[in-house]
Amino acid sequence: MSSTQQSSSTKKQTLFIASLIILWYSSNIGVLLLNKFLLSNYGFRFPIFLTMCHMSACAFLSYVSIVFMKLVPLQPIKSRPQFLKIATLSVVFCGSVVGGNISLRYLPVSFNQAVGATTPFFTALFAYFMTFKREAWVTYAALVPVVAGVVIASGVCSFFSVFLDLLVI
Numbered sequence: 001m002s003s004t005q006q007s008s009s010t011k012k013q014t015l016f017i018a019s020l021i022i023l024w025y026s027s028n029i030g031v032l033l034l035n036k037f038l039l040s041n042y043g044f045r046f047p048i049f050l051t052m053c054h055m056s057a058c059a060f061l062s063y064v065s066i067v068f069m070k071l072v073p074l075q076p077i078k079s080r081p082q083f084l085k086i087a088t089l090s091v092v093f094c095g096s097v098v099g100g101n102i103s104l105r106y107l108p109v110s111f112n113q114a115v116g117a118t119t120p121f122f123t124a125l126f127a128y129f130m131t132f133k134r135e136a137w138v139t140y141a142a143l144v145p146v147v148a149g150v151v152i153a154s155g156v157c158s159f160f161s162v163f164l165d166l167l168v169i
Contacts, residue, residue: 032109039105047101054101055094114150121147 031054038044065071077083103112121143124135 032104032113035101036104036109036112039101047105048098051094051098051101054097110153114153117146117150 035050038050039047044050066074077086100112100116103115124139124143128134
């Protein structure tokens, strides 16, 4: 393969990956804003049903992309313990999405996302307490600006919220 063909192949792969990232990012923002609109502005009162619709669409689209589009190979479940681990992860993830959808009725999207941004910090913290294994110091150091940013963003958001409330009174 010539260097021109390799360069062209690398550019196509980079463009494909960039497109996937943009699609993922856009769809996440769209789903979040639509959920917020439905749950708080439109008066839809069924966050668990909304989560069920979300999960059903994800399962259907995943099936289509695996079976028909063959984006990734089909991986059969090999044992009962593997099935139980997958089922547990599914229940926890579904509970997380339900909790996020319920919170959208009461919280601004910005605060919801700020709380979500603390996930890496709490993941590292809980992983340490559950396994007693430490990560490299760089991992913990990288979490400091994330948590500091969330604290600053939450503080600024709270400040302006209180300030605007005072202006209305």
